[in-house]
Amino acid sequence: MYANIPGRFIQPTWGSIRLSVGVLLLLSATSAWAASLSLRDAEAIALRQNPGLGALTQKIAELRHKAVAVAQxxxxxxxxxxxxxxxxxxxxxxxxxxxxxxxxxxxxxxxxKLGLEGQQAGIEAQAAADTLRGQSAELVLLLRRAWLQALYTEDAVATVQHQEQLEAESVQAALALYRSAQGSQVDVLRAQLARDNLANDISKLQAERASDLAQIAQILNLPEPPSIEHQWPNLPPPPTLAQA
Structure with a gap:
């Protein structure tokens, strides 16, 4: 773009162009990171980025090539x-x-001899494929468990927070009755204790949810916990690495 100044045109410098491109990239990356992550996408990421599954997949390919080569x-x-x-x-x-x-x-x-060697390599490849399916299913199971626990604790926090607000109103009501000589101090203390217990429950639930999100980030190999989609998913059979 050129600035339209009477009598001359001013061409933008490379520094301003790089700055504009950097801002656009930062905004796009921020919007992509802020988007909620679905469970299906998380499962695909976990299966693709797990180093153990990748090494096992490579081993299966090598064993299958070996089964063909040794039989010739x-x-x-x-x-x-x-x-x-x-x-x-x-x-x-x-x-x-x-x-x-x-x-x-x-x-x-x-x-x-050639047939036996090829058969042995084929059996090893099949065993490695079974191990891959088992490890993939175990990884998806761990992810789903942490995912559902995070959703449950999020709903539980919202419920307990609502109860805490009701108890806070009960405390105010007990104080009003006590000041008007229509209630006892025991009722006030009992309402305050119930409110404090709910506040402690909220803190525990929030800590549990933070732990679940940290486990999800560890499974997905992410630098920080993601923003997960707040929707109870339908759980299909765990996908395999080839399907992901």
Whole structure:
């Protein structure tokens, strides 16, 4: 863009352009981070970014390639040689006895050996695939448990906070009755104790929710707890790493 000043145009500098681009990127990243994360997206992130599952997937691919390779015959060997070469000029046409030799050899293993080795590698690949499915399901189970606990504690905090407001009103009512000589001090103390107990319950629930969100961040390998979508999800079967 150019600034329209009478008599001349002013071209923006590279510093202002970089600053504008940086601000746009920061705003887009902030809006993306502020968006609530759904459980399905969280499961996909957990399966993709888990280093143990990634290493196991690579191992399965290697074992499957090995199962195909060991079941085939080894590569044939080609041999080249020269016999009775003359020593004065090394010319192939000087004497008729000079000649080249070409040989091709193939190794044949014992009967059934290739099939057994391929079958063994296939069994190892299948066992690794079963382990991958089990670890994926366990990871998703841990994520879902922390997710549901975070949703439950969030609802519980809202409920207890409402009860705390009601108890605060009860305290005010007990104080009014006490001041008008229509109530006792015991009633005031009892209402205050109930309000304080609810405040302690709120603090405990908030600490539990913070712990659940921290566990979610650890499973997803995030630097800080995410903002999760406040909606009780329908829980389908855990997705596999290939589906994610």
């Amino acid at each position: 015959l080894p590569d044939p060997h080609l041999a080249l040689g020269a016999a009775n070469l003359p020593l004065n000029s090394f010319s192939m046409n000087q004497q008729q006895m000079s000649m080249l030799s070409v040989g091709l050899s193939q190794t044949f293993p014992s009967f059934g």
